[in-house]
Amino acid sequence: MPAPPVCVVGLGQLGGSLAAALLAAGREVSGWDVDPVARQAAQGRGVRVTQQLGGVVVLAVPLPAMAGALDGLEVDPDATVTDLGSVKVPVVAELSARFGERFVGGHPMCGTERSGPDATDPELFRGARWALCLERGTDLARWLRVAEVALEVGAEVVPVTAPEHDDAVAAISAVPHLLAAALAAAAGEAGTLALSLAAGSFRDGTRVIGSDPGFVTAMVTGNAGPTSVALDRVRRQLDRPWPDLIASGHAVRTFAPGRRTVRVPLDRSALLALGRAGGAVNRRLAAFVEGWVPDVGG
Amino acid sequence: MPAPPVCVVGLGQLGGSLAAALLAAGREVSGWDVDPVARQAAQGRGVRVTQQLGGVVVLAVPLPAMAGALDGLEVDPDATVTDLGSVKVPVVAELSARFGERFVGGHPMCGTERSGPDATDPELFRGARWALCLERGTDLARWLRVAEVALEVGAEVVPVTAPEHDDAVAAISAVPHLLAAALAAAAGEAGTLALSLAAGSFRDGTRVIGSDPGFVTAMVTGNAGPTSVALDRVRRQLDRPWPDLIASGHAVRTFAPGRRTVRVPLDRSALLALGRAGGAVNRRLAAFVEGWVPDVGG
Numbered sequence: 017m018p019a020p021p022v023c024v025v026g027l028g029q030l031g032g033s034l035a036a037a038l039l040a041a042g043r044e045v046s047g048w049d050v051d052p053v054a055r056q057a058a059q060g061r062g063v064r065v066t067q068q069l070g071g072v073v074v075l076a077v078p079l080p081a082m083a084g085a086l087d088g089l090e091v092d093p094d095a096t097v098t099d100l101g102s103v104k105v106p107v108v109a110e111l112s113a114r115f116g117e118r119f120v121g122g123h124p125m126c127g128t129e130r131s132g133p134d135a136t137d138p139e140l141f142r143g144a145r146w147a148l149c150l151e152r153g154t155d156l157a158r159w160l161r162v163a164e165v166a167l168e169v170g171a172e173v174v175p176v177t178a179p180e181h182d183d184a185v186a187a188i189s190a191v192p193h194l195l196a197a198a199l200a201a202a203a204g205e206a207g208t209l210a211l212s213l214a215a216g217s218f219r220d221g222t223r224v225i226g227s228d229p230g231f232v233t234a235m236v237t238g239n240a241g242p243t244s245v246a247l248d249r250v251r252r253q254l255d256r257p258w259p260d261l262i263a264s265g266h267a268v269r270t271f272a273p274g275r276r277t278v279r280v281p282l283d284r285s286a287l288l289a290l291g292r293a294g295g296a297v298n299r300r301l302a303a304f305v306e307g308w309v310p311d312v313g314g
Numbered sequence: 315m316p317a318p319p320v321c322v323v324g325l326g327q328l329g330g331s332l333a334a335a336l337l338a339a340g341r342e343v344s345g346w347d348v349d350p351v352a353r354q355a356a357q358g359r360g361v362r363v364t365q366q367l368g369g370v371v372v373l374a375v376p377l378p379a380m381a382g383a384l385d386g387l388e389v390d391p392d393a394t395v396t397d398l399g400s401v402k403v404p405v406v407a408e409l410s411a412r413f414g415e416r417f418v419g420g421h422p423m424c425g426t427e428r429s430g431p432d433a434t435d436p437e438l439f440r441g442a443r444w445a446l447c448l449e450r451g452t453d454l455a456r457w458l459r460v461a462e463v464a465l466e467v468g469a470e471v472v473p474v475t476a477p478e479h480d481d482a483v484a485a486i487s488a489v490p491h492l493l494a495a496a497l498a499a500a501a502g503e504a505g506t507l508a509l510s511l512a513a514g515s516f517r518d519g520t521r522v523i524g525s526d527p528g529f530v531t532a533m534v535t536g537n538a539g540p541t542s543v544a545l546d547r548v549r550r551q552l553d554r555p556w557p558d559l560i561a562s563g564h565a566v567r568t569f570a571p572g573r574r575t576v577r578v579p580l581d582r583s584a585l586l587a588l589g590r591a592g593g594a595v596n597r598r599l600a601a602f603v604e605g606w607v608p609d610v611g612g
Binding site: 125126144145147174176180181183184185186187188189191192193194195196197198199200201202203204205206207208209210211212213214215216217218220221222223224225226227229232233236237246247249250251252253254258259261262263264265266267268269270271291292293294295296310 | 423424442443445472474478479481482483484485486487489490491492493494495496497498499500501502503504505506507508509510511512513514515516518519520521522523524525527530531534535544545547548549550551552556557559560561562563564565566567568569589590591592593594608
């Protein structure tokens, strides 16, 4: 069966980069954006601009625009629909209610503080983890179809449930943005001299809050419950004696296990177990997928 | 008057880089390190290894080793002594008691998570701010002599008092290290899936806790009072509504005023005022220094 066509709705940094990466891999890509400037930029890079969508339809729009992203567009009733949003429980709830087993929630763990169609980069996904939701109601064949799109642009696919995803990204994405904001705002309180002495550790620790505040706010408020839990974990860590805290943080930051190649059957439980073990899928074969898990010895 | 010779005690990352930068600028550099491997590496790069120190003597050793760094070495009674330590109040107190007005506390705001003599980089100081303490008892002529060493390796000199320095670096260096540790440790609690999905914002937010834990612990415990105050500021920021916190952090992170060139007389109050305004010295002239302050309009 030939790979289905891919239609990207929203041609900003993420969607535009995905379109560019698929075009670079020799795939045909169609797409749409409400912004005529973004449409024109994408068309100039070889994207067929259309309002008729089919195959794998990728919603690459900001979270607040997700629900209305397909309004006024014509979607093939057999299309598989996926998204690139940074929160999964509310998105999966909303879009599964509309598309049933045809919806597969996704989240590529990449992107930078830049945004917009000028920030597109066909290499953006190479080596990135791409979380892909395997809910009880997900059609595994459609999940694999979306996984193949992710693999084709060089990402590694991490099978997750939406709640697992949201807990994880609260800890490693929402909270880092809030800490960066608090670090910058507190240094602003400390004064002009502090900001003028700021060097590497401050620059690194605040980089992500250079991102568009609307994007960051949507990400944290859209995942408020898990983000609160994850932020409380940080607060408790900050109350520990500093030498203990420093030793723990250093141990986590520098832990670098090897990888062990595994084959996983096309089965929801087995795939989710791979994700929970910290592994990822990097190849689709006929009756199984190939991937890896951290090799922690023992 | 010719530039005085520079003697660097401690030839690890910072000291070795300073020696390399001065050698690259055509200056003669002598130095010493308790570690014969570091001595040999420095000698191979052109440093004259000796235990007889004079001119400007730079203590480039870890904080816990500062007090004993000159034990067993012969120091010219007219030498100017400075240091590169990341905390200034205790270091200035201890070394001023020993060297009086001959001691000038300093702290170049650079360095990376790498350490040791293999990490030396003659460009390490280029464009960096170098805080230099102007206490009531500091001899201004000696302060200028140390400032010239900093300017020669491409740094900009920020005149500060030791307490001002320690408050500032608590906010922009000690606290970022503690937040990085808490972020990493809390993500470790969140679990394997979270760590496996960790991408740019987590990597940036935890980078500095990849540093040697002993170095980080010495930095924060050696500046405990100001660090507690600065950490409390962060805690209060984290209690604000997230959209407000994000807006404040973004505003501080992206504030980028221009620079206005200024001339400052060789006077303690005028120099300290330059530092408090967020400015720095980048040129020594006969009767004044030239520098810049942020141009915030108005």
